[in-house]
Amino acid sequence: MTLETELADLNIKAESSNDGSEDAKKDGSEEGKGEKPDEKDEVCAPEEHHDKFNPHAYLNAFYKSATEDTAMQVVLFFLPGILYRVPTKITTFLDLGAGPTVYFPIAIRDRATRIFSSDYAPANRAALIEWAEKRSTFDWGEVCKWIASIEASNQTADQMQQAARDKLEAVLEVDVHHKPVVKNIQWTKNAQVKVPEKFQVVSSVFCLEYSCETYDGYIEAVSSACSLVEDGGYLIQGGVLDATSYNFDGKQFRSHRLRKQHIIEALRVNGFGHVEKTDDFKYIEAEEIFLLCSKKIVLND
Numbered sequence: 001m002t003l004e005t006e007l008a009d010l011n012i013k014a015e016s017s018n019d020g021s022e023d024a025k026k027d028g029s030e031e032g033k034g035e036k037p038d039e040k041d042e043v044c045a046p047e048e049h050h051d052k053f054n055p056h057a058y059l060n061a062f063y064k065s066a067t068e069d070t071a072m073q074v075v076l077f078f079l080p081g082i083l084y085r086v087p088t089k090i091t092t093f094l095d096l097g098a099g100p101t102v103y104f105p106i107a108i109r110d111r112a113t114r115i116f117s118s119d120y121a122p123a124n125r126a127a128l129i130e131w132a133e134k135r136s137t138f139d140w141g142e143v144c145k146w147i148a149s150i151e152a153s154n155q156t157a158d159q160m161q162q163a164a165r166d167k168l169e170a171v172l173e174v175d176v177h178h179k180p181v182v183k184n185i186q187w188t189k190n191a192q193v194k195v196p197e198k199f200q201v202v203s204s205v206f207c208l209e210y211s212c213e214t215y216d217g218y219i220e221a222v223s224s225a226c227s228l229v230e231d232g233g234y235l236i237q238g239g240v241l242d243a244t245s246y247n248f249d250g251k252q253f254r255s256h257r258l259r260k261q262h263i264i265e266a267l268r269v270n271g272f273g274h275v276e277k278t279d280d281f282k283y284i285e286a287e288e289i290f291l292l293c294s295k296k297i298v299l300n301d
């Protein structure tokens with residue numbers, strides 16, 4: 001099966017697997033990903049992710065059952081097509097703004113040698129560390145099952161998680177509106193771990209446009225993500241187009257209303273691949289959820 005037919009197949013499945021569930025939708029409607037907004041929701045600015053983000057409520061709303069959430073389905077369905085663009089062996093991988101989630105380390109466990117995760121909110125970093133130390137109470141079983149079915153893998157959820165956990169070297173405190181972006185190394189697997197300044201592959205899903213409310217803020221966030229990618233490396237980005245906020249846990253987090261042109265322009269000004277149908281850029285969109293892979297262009301490449 002060629003990549004194109006495989007993607008076409010995935011596209012059909014992604015569309016038909018949307019059960020229209022209103023409560024757990026993460027789509028491109030104006031409110032964006034999240035639960036149904038309520039008038040009583042507390043409206044929060046992007047910076048309030050720092051203190052008001054409840055990792056347990058977030059995981060329960062979006063990751064308890066991957067099949068309930070369209071955005072998650074789209075991201076996981078298209079991830080293999082995106083990963084096809086990056087080297088089969090990844091030396092260093094960073095999930096930037098991972099929140100309390102570990103689906104990326106799990107999906108990339110067989111490809112990456114060294115995995116790093118990060119977030120802005122202390123509570124999310126604590127959740128990542130709990131998972132790294134096998135103290136997490138959240139059950140990633142459904143998400144693992146979903147990833148395994150896409151990979152056609154026979155591994156159990158425990159095996160998949162342990163393979164990812166074994167490669168997770170550090171959890172970093174990050175802020176994409178701060179220089180340097182990595183503010184602190186909060187946790188390392190052991191005292192020998194040296195965190196690289198740049199990574200071969202950086203992913204940032206549902207984060208950059210949620211960290212700000214303006215186009216300039218988005219450009220700054222993408223520049224920060226790009227600054228962490230080594231020359232010739234790759235940025236994987238995913239998100240929701242055309243949304244102004246997302247909701248869960250009785251809170252509405254405002255966000256930048258992202259358009260495809262913003263994505264392209266932010267990559268262009270940072271010297272990353274942004275032209276479709278070239279080897280340096282792959283963009284996939286379904287249900288107003290996008291996933292892309294862009295290569296950092298080196299002038300003599």
Ligand SMILES: C[S@@+](CC[C@H](N)C(=O)[O-])C[C@H]1O[C@@H](n2cnc3c(N)ncnc32)[C@H](O)[C@@H]1O
Nearest residue numbers: 049097098099120121175176177205206207211
């Ligand atoms: C909607 S969650 C996405 C979490 C995860 N990447 C996922 O795919 O579910 C948005 C994340 O962006 C993070 N974030 C918000 N502002 C940020 C900033 N200035 N720098 C880095 N991350 C930020 C939040 O802490 C939160 O974990």
